[in-house]
Amino acid sequence: MASYFDELHVEEDEMPTVRLERLTRETFRMLFDHDPARYGDIINFQNTPPASKSEIEKLKAPSFEELIDEQCRICLSQYQLNDKALNMPCNHIFHENCLKTWLEKSNFCPLCKFELKTDNEMYELYKQELKNRQSREDNIAQLHDSMFS
């Protein structure tokens, strides 16, 4: 399986902004290959980045029935009539205000850690590369199993 970065080959006559992007990606890859754990420190993931605004806007309100007798797990209060709530893609529901305050700080679901996309390109690359490594390892494991079982 080709690396995510191998697919990003860029031509000489590319736009300056693309070249800049490629440079960041290459720097990223260098750092990541060198020491993935420290890479996290370098770009400072003390807190995961906020969710992208456009992702937050895509969230839908749950139906009224879904709120009956349920509790928002951020503020721990029961939903009242006319309370505004939002549904995460993982189907966890929170008050609109509670959830938005949280997502402006961190991009994951407070209950199950499901991640929304962020606007932080470096963070997205980091996640992608972790995923690629995992699937490479899975492929090798599968290949090994099919050969020796």
Added chain:
Amino acid sequence: MNNIATQRIKREFKEVIKSEELAKCSIKVDLIGDSYTELKGEIAGPPDTPYEGGTFFLEIKVPETYPFNPPKVRFMTKIWHPNISSVTGAICLDILKDQWAAAMTLRTVLLSLQALMAAAEPDDPQDAVVAKQYKEYPEIFAKTASHWTNVYAGGPNKNSEFDTKIQRLIDMGIERDQARGALSTYNWDLERATEQLFS
């Protein structure tokens, strides 16, 4: 303090009071005054660990931005553990930092700390000295942690060998806690501890 933080703590307070763990005397939260910004936590040392039989008190400070930011928690009871500073009680635990999530509660925090006491993470230490001893001399670590539990947390295991060594340093004019700290640091090697204290 804003409304959501206060309301949240009040609700949680009831939750911990009603919880099974409280009935089993394993965790507890008390208010300090009636501000809801400062609380006192209590954890029983987990069974089959050097902390068994001890009671550990925690300082819990609730920020105005709670539950969007984690509470600030510190051990008030002195403890010998790789992920807790033996000097300040500061804790290295991911959920108190970048792994905090707004749906976590004081109960989650106290239970996680209890789990941390039962299973240290020496590769992510808060106290490098303790972590080194934990990895290199696990038996000395266990005895030291058990001794600290006895002295500071009311644990059952007295260690007369350690007490004798501490007394030797006290006789030389060293303060008791400082003597214990130095001996713990130097794996109860009286000579090295003395050397370090008088250098």
